[in-house]
Amino acid sequence: MAKIAYILLCHKDPEAIIRQAEMLTAAGDYMAIHFDARAKPEYFRQIHSALADNPNITFARKRIRCGWGEWSLVQATLNAVEAAVETFPRATHFYMLSGDCAAIKSATYAHDFLDRHDVDFVESFDFFESDWIKTGLREERLIYRHVFNERRQKMRFYLALNLQKKLRLTREIPHDIQVQIGSQWWCLRRRTIEWILEFIRQRRDVMRFFRTTWIPDETFFQTLVRHLVPAQEIETRTLTFLMFTDYGMPVTFYNDHYNLLLSQDYLFARKISPEAQELKKRLGALYADEEAQFQISNEGRSLFKFLTGRGRIGRRFASRFWETESTLGRERELLIVICKKWHVAKRLLERIRLVTNVPAIEYLFNEEETELPDLGGIQATLGKRARHRRSLLRMLFDYYETDRLIVCIDPGNLDLLQDFCGDRSVTKLLEVQCNFSDEYLIGHAKRVGLAGEQTPQDTLERLLPTIRGDITFESDRIRDSDFENHLIMRQSAGVGQNADLIARFLGIQPEKAREIAQADHLFAD
Missing domain, CATH: 3.90.550 (Spore Coat Polysaccharide Biosynthesis Protein SpsA; Chain A)
Known part of the structure; x- marks a missing residue:
């Protein structure tokens, strides 16, 4: 033992x-x-x-x-x-x-x-190839000699470092070891x-x-273990x-x-x-x-990220060039369905496809596997889609040879909504507000990694109000943004009221809108 x-x-x-x-x-x-x-x-x-x-x-x-x-x-x-x-x-x-x-x-x-x-x-990650070091000195940790304490002798530490750089007093790493780094x-x-x-x-x-070397407790044992074992x-x-x-x-x-x-x-x-x-x-x-x-259940890190991220809302960086120097086009109309329950939005889009001829794309900014045409690689990853959001949508308008396009976006993506609503094109929003049972929220927490199959019940019970509050908070942020052409369709409303909203959103006849609104099991979980 x-x-x-x-x-x-x-x-x-x-x-x-x-x-x-x-x-x-x-x-x-x-x-x-x-x-x-x-x-x-x-x-x-x-x-x-x-x-x-x-x-x-x-x-x-x-x-x-x-x-x-x-x-x-x-x-x-x-x-x-x-x-x-x-x-x-x-x-x-x-x-x-x-x-x-x-x-x-x-x-x-x-x-x-x-x-x-x-x-x-x-x-034990490769020192040079991995991204373990996020900021600060990297190669300088190894190729220069460090004899002063950076915290207690900061001036001497950087004076010695800069002097070695100026005089090019670098040194070789022992030829037969590959330096590793880690906790x-x-x-x-x-x-x-x-x-x-x-x-x-x-x-x-x-x-x-x-x-x-500098901070050798992050490299010494890590390197020797990889060298010997x-x-x-x-x-x-x-x-x-x-x-x-x-x-x-x-x-x-x-x-x-x-x-x-x-x-x-x-x-x-x-x-x-x-x-x-x-x-x-x-x-x-x-x-x-x-x-x-x-x-x-091992949900600690994702749960911490979720809880600490709440309330940190704001745009940290200036607008990107693709956000300010491109447009979808004045003559185009972008229709956005906003819904936290993705399966409800997908059912709604399926009904819209059957009743209208408007191209409709599901959660292209939230799901990697969303079916998209080959657009030269810009559609390959979620990161690329978000970075080149307007270019991506322009290409989709061109691909489908249309001036009207429907997409689904999660209510947590306020930055996307702000960007598209600020475009010179016509943008309409249909927010679909659903009812959320405790069972659904628990399933949601497990799907996004906030909880696991073995998460204790008392932990789940403490987490539920936070998740429910977060969903409400996302909806409030959208409403507080005061977007033009923002319609809200509710699960608790009747078919007639929702049909009227769908007709205004899609610009279609009331009977066609009613055909969409009365779809069987539209809001079922």
């Missing part, structure tokens, strides 16, 4: 570190602790005194003064790893942790999981750890290289659940995140708020629970 040696890097909150160490080792696992030499000495004495008699806990032989972005973080990790390898010969896996991490599964679950997956878990939170098998320790004893050139034995993911805000800051978890954390397909989570004492207590009890069962 798997036996885990946790590699804990920490620098504060000694009481929390003691509780964390005692909890994780009580289930028979091990821990090697590196406490930052920069932290208060009395903190370390408190931790060492409380844990020194625990045979499942050891300390790094040498403590390092750690700084963000420096080699010191890697060296501290290696010191703790070496202590764990020497002290705990029965350890089968080595798991990197910080003081802000907490187990979100039981020890039994974690051991069974690692027994079933004989691989190393580490994010520092890994879980490696004992054999892999031993290979890494042997490698660093033999390859002083590689060690010299990484000692002066067969690709089929590497799972390019972390077992620690972590998320980042739009501003690049780690998301912090609080007491009310308990059920959410348990349903994620991870063994640990970071970072846990120091104030979330109830959450820590419940997770600590859970780790020792041998009978605990887990329903994995």
